[in-house]
Amino acid sequence: MPQHSQEGFSLIELMIVIAIIGILAANALPTYKTYIKKAKFAEVIAAVSPFKTAILVAIQKSSAFCYADNASALALTDLNAPAGGEPTCGLPLAAGANGGVVASVTVADGVIIATGTVAVDEMTYELAPNGAEAPVVWTEGGSCIAAGLC
Numbered sequence: 001m002p003q004h005s006q007e008g009f010s011l012i013e014l015m016i017v018i019a020i021i022g023i024l025a026a027n028a029l030p031t032y033k034t035y036i037k038k039a040k041f042a043e044v045i046a047a048v049s050p051f052k053t054a055i056l057v058a059i060q061k062s063s064a065f066c067y068a069d070n071a072s073a074l075a076l077t078d079l080n081a082p083a084g085g086e087p088t089c090g091l092p093l094a095a096g097a098n099g100g101v102v103a104s105v106t107v108a109d110g111v112i113i114a115t116g117t118v119a120v121d122e123m124t125y126e127l128a129p130n131g132a133e134a135p136v137v138w139t140e141g142g143s144c145i146a147a148g149l150c
Contacts, residue, residue, distance in 0.1 A: 034148065034149075037149055038148075040101045040116075040119055041120045041125075041144060041149040043100050043101050044101060044115075044120060044123070044125050044144075045114070047102045047105050047114050048112045048114050048125065051107050051112045052138070055079055055107070055110060055112070055136070056136060059132055059133065059136055076109045076111075076131065079107060079110040080107055100117075101116050101117050101119045101120050102114060102115075102116060103115045103116055103122065111127070111129075112126065112128075113142070116144075123144040123149055124144065125142045125144050125150055
């Protein structure tokens with residue numbers, strides 16, 4: 001009787017390969033979802049840029065129109081972006097939802113707070129200046145840090 005050599009894979013070998021692929025996929029999906037949220041959250045971080053630039057310009061110029069009650073020096077309390085009306089110190093108006101992942105951007109006492117939509121779990125990104133004098137050192141904060149999005 002002629003002897004036949006084995007061709008192909010056995011059932012157990014195929015099951016082992018499928019199990020390995022399943023384990024790899026189970027580890028990859030959460031990482032992929034976090035990567036997608038990080039990419040979306042980059043839009044929230046970028047939304048603070050015009051406010052950051054306006055604060056830096058106001059501090060560099062130290063414009064008299066920025067001072068509250070004709071004070072002799074610019075203070076962080078002078079750096080606010082109102083939701084309506086005239087912006088102070090050249091700051092843009094507080095931004096609302098723009099159809100993307102940015103829910104809002106506000107400035108209160110020089111601290112810029114950007115909030116994301118539910119697409120990024122409504123995480124916040126904050127930038128706080130060290131003072132109202134140059135050079136300005138920014139401190140990052142917000143809920144995005146603990147979540148690993150920024």
